[in-house]
Amino acid sequence: MPGTERAARGGLPRFLHNALMDSAPDPPLPGAALPAAAADVPAFRPPPAQGRTFTTARTVRSTDVTPGGRLRFDAFARYLQEAAEDDLAGAAWDEPHQWLLRRCAVAVRGFPAAGDRVGLCTFCSGTGPRWAERTTTLSGPGGDLLQAQAVWVAVWPATGEAAPLGPSFLARYGPSAQGRRVSARLLHPAPPAAGDGREWPLRATDFDPAGHVNNSIHWAAVEDVLAGLGWLPAAAELEYHRPVLPGLRPSLVTSQAPGRLCLWLMNGPARLASGLLTRGAQERAGGRSGTTR
Numbered sequence: 001m002p003g004t005e006r007a008a009r010g011g012l013p014r015f016l017h018n019a020l021m022d023s024a025p026d027p028p029l030p031g032a033a034l035p036a037a038a039a040d041v042p043a044f045r046p047p048p049a050q051g052r053t054f055t056t057a058r059t060v061r062s063t064d065v066t067p068g069g070r071l072r073f074d075a076f077a078r079y080l081q082e083a084a085e086d087d088l089a090g091a092a093w094d095e096p097h098q099w100l101l102r103r104c105a106v107a108v109r110g111f112p113a114a115g116d117r118v119g120l121c122t123f124c125s126g127t128g129p130r131w132a133e134r135t136t137t138l139s140g141p142g143g144d145l146l147q148a149q150a151v152w153v154a155v156w157p158a159t160g161e162a163a164p165l166g167p168s169f170l171a172r173y174g175p176s177a178q179g180r181r182v183s184a185r186l187l188h189p190a191p192p193a194a195g196d197g198r199e200w201p202l203r204a205t206d207f208d209p210a211g212h213v214n215n216s217i218h219w220a221a222v223e224d225v226l227a228g229l230g231w232l233p234a235a236a237e238l239e240y241h242r243p244v245l246p247g248l249r250p251s252l253v254t255s256q257a258p259g260r261l262c263l264w265l266m267n268g269p270a271r272l273a274s275g276l277l278t279r280g281a282q283e284r285a286g287g288r289s290g291t292t293r
Helices: 014-023 073-090 166-177 215-226
Strands: 054-059 098-108 117-127 131-140 143-155 233-240 251-257 260-267 270-279
Touching (some): 054 073, 073 117, 073 143, 073 215, 117 166, 215 251, 215 270
Antiparallel strands (some): 117 131, 131 143, 233 270, 260 270
């Protein structure tokens, strides 16, 4: 739910290890095809009729965009975190929970450009026993452009184990969720058996106060892939399997199917993160108007 991700230092929280054991999909057989691309982009979820919403605005800066002027996914991920942090501060959240990002799915209608003034509206759109989903919509002068749905797991700081959301959280954020229940399961396919990939070097600036790579940095791997892809996604998802800790040497593995690309950040045989990029029907027919590389 919040935009700050924290973990117990020194390794993988036990909850996340157990979740991986319980929810990771079976690896595909050698040579198995990737899933076919979805025919339609997910519809944007409207703001709730009741409950807490938080809105903010900002200008897209030159440090947030590609050489072609399009807002980058990693910059959008920072926007999401900052809006969430401001929402928590405004809600006077004082529980001892910390949070880990489990999954983030972005639906795309278009991208703002450098200099555009954009608004962000964020709210809790679903809950589980120990996690919650935050939906955030970025809009420009012409309407809604991007919408992210992110599942955050609440953890106890001392142990890293999953923590119940509790009555204080539900009093603030439950009404906007309107009883909607969400899952924290990870569903992306495993990487191909022969996917050696290429090294994806880490930088000192990638690490946050939790001692691991900030979740927004994983979206820079998406931008690395997009730079040579030739099309932009109508939907993009990241799943976070394990924290990326200092000293790791991740590799970036990709595999394509018609209308879809899968990517994985790997540490040897272990998945650190995975992504799915789905090409929209309009892109496949010749490109979306107003979209820049």
